[in-house]
Structure formats: C-alpha cells, structure tokens
Amino acid sequence: MTIRPRGRGILAALALVFVSAALMRIASLPGVAAGLASAADSARQCLSETDTAALLDxxxxxxxxxxxxxxxxxxxxxxLGVAEKGMEERLAALRKAEDDLSKTVTFADTAADSDVARLVAIYENMKPREAAPLFETMAPDFAAGFLARMKPETAAAVMASLDPKFAYSVSVIFAGRNAGAPKN
Structure with missing residues (x-):
C-alpha cells in the first residue's frame, strides 16, 4: 500500500482551471481585435475634413x-543679460574709482603729515625765543597741535618764551584734548 500526499488532487484541479481559462482567452482574441478595428474606423468617421482643418488651424x-x-x-x-553686464561694468568702475580715491586720500594724508612733520622739525630747530612770536600769531588750538608734536624739552622751552596768557590758553587746549576720550 502506497501513501499518497493529500495535496496532489487539489493541484491537478487548479492546473485544469488555469488551462481552461487560458484557452477561453485565446479563443476570444479575434473578437477583441475586430472590436478595436471597428472603434478606430468609427473614430475616423467622427472627424470630417472640415473638423480636421479647423483643429489643424x-x-x-x-x-x-x-x-x-x-x-x-x-x-x-x-x-536682462545686457543690463546685468552693464551693472557689472558700472560696479567695476565704481570699485576702481573707490580704490583711486582711497589712494588719493592716503597720499594727501601722508603729504599733509609729512608737511606738518617738516614744520615741526623747523620749529624745533629754531631758538625758543625766535619761535615764540610765531606761535603767538597762531590760533591757540593750531599752536597746541604743533607743540604737541614737538619733543617735550623743545616744547617746554617755547612755552616758557610765550606770553603767559597765550601759554595758558595753549595749556588748556592740551589738557582738554583727550578729555572726551573713553576711559575703559
């Protein structure tokens, strides 16, 4: 006696169902193709030549x-490209002008500083009694600027030769020059 597994009969029945379904589909294919052909023919007939021309127009x-x-x-x-290019050119020109201006300002500042330094050297090389009358003709804040740049010994000798009232006003300017500076 041979023992059969229980699932073989079910598998055979399922295979038979699948094969019969496939055969039915194959048998119905000519009808489907004919149906598609008739649908295409009716679609062609729906559009007349005037409709086609209007659609094309x-x-x-x-x-x-x-x-x-x-x-x-x-x-x-x-x-926009032309405008952007123009803006880039203007920006480059503006940057160049800014650089040129910066160089000019630096040159002018350097030239002014060197001129003042030269004047300070001239005043320092003068005898205090000869320099004092020149300083007394200056405005006190202007004279204070020169005296602040001089060597302390030379500035002290010039201050001693100045009129006491003028020397006092220069001293007040010296004392107040950095009064408003932050202390922290």
Missing amino acids: TLRAREAKLEQREGALADRAQA
Whole structure:
C-alpha cells in the first residue's frame, strides 16, 4: 500500500482551471481585435475634413502664440543679460574709482603729515625765543597741535618764551584734548 500526499488532487484541479481559462482567452482574441478595428474606423468617421482643418488651424494658431511668447522671453532674457553686464561694468568702475580715491586720500594724508612733520622739525630747530612770536600769531588750538608734536624739552622751552596768557590758553587746549576720550 502506497501513501499518497493529500495535496496532489487539489493541484491537478487548479492546473485544469488555469488551462481552461487560458484557452477561453485565446479563443476570444479575434473578437477583441475586430472590436478595436471597428472603434478606430468609427473614430475616423467622427472627424470630417472640415473638423480636421479647423483643429489643424487651432493647433497652428496655438503654436504661433507659443513661438511669440518664446521670442518675447528670449528678448527679455537678452535685455536682462545686457543690463546685468552693464551693472557689472558700472560696479567695476565704481570699485576702481573707490580704490583711486582711497589712494588719493592716503597720499594727501601722508603729504599733509609729512608737511606738518617738516614744520615741526623747523620749529624745533629754531631758538625758543625766535619761535615764540610765531606761535603767538597762531590760533591757540593750531599752536597746541604743533607743540604737541614737538619733543617735550623743545616744547617746554617755547612755552616758557610765550606770553603767559597765550601759554595758558595753549595749556588748556592740551589738557582738554583727550578729555572726551573713553576711559575703559
């Protein structure tokens, strides 16, 4: 006696169902193809020549509008490119002008400082009694600027030769020059 597994009969029945379904589909294919052909024929018959011409005209008009929009967008993009290039050129020119101005200001500051330093050296080489009358003709804040740059010994000798009232006003300016500076 041979023992059979229980599932073999069920498998055979399922295979038979699948094979019969496949055969039915194959048998119905010519009918499906005929149905598709008749649908295509009816679709061709729905559009007459005038309808086709109108549809074609509509599509051409739409294409013309799209080409016009594309042209306008291309013109706009080109104009933006030209404007951007112009702005970049102006910005470069502005940067160059700023650099040139900075160089000029630096040169002027350096020249002014060297001129003042030269005058300070001249006043320092003068005898205090000869320099004092020159300082007394200056405004007190202007004279204080020169005296502040001088060597302390030379500035003290010139201050001693000045009129006491003028020397006092120069001293007040010296004392108050940095009074407003932050202390922290």
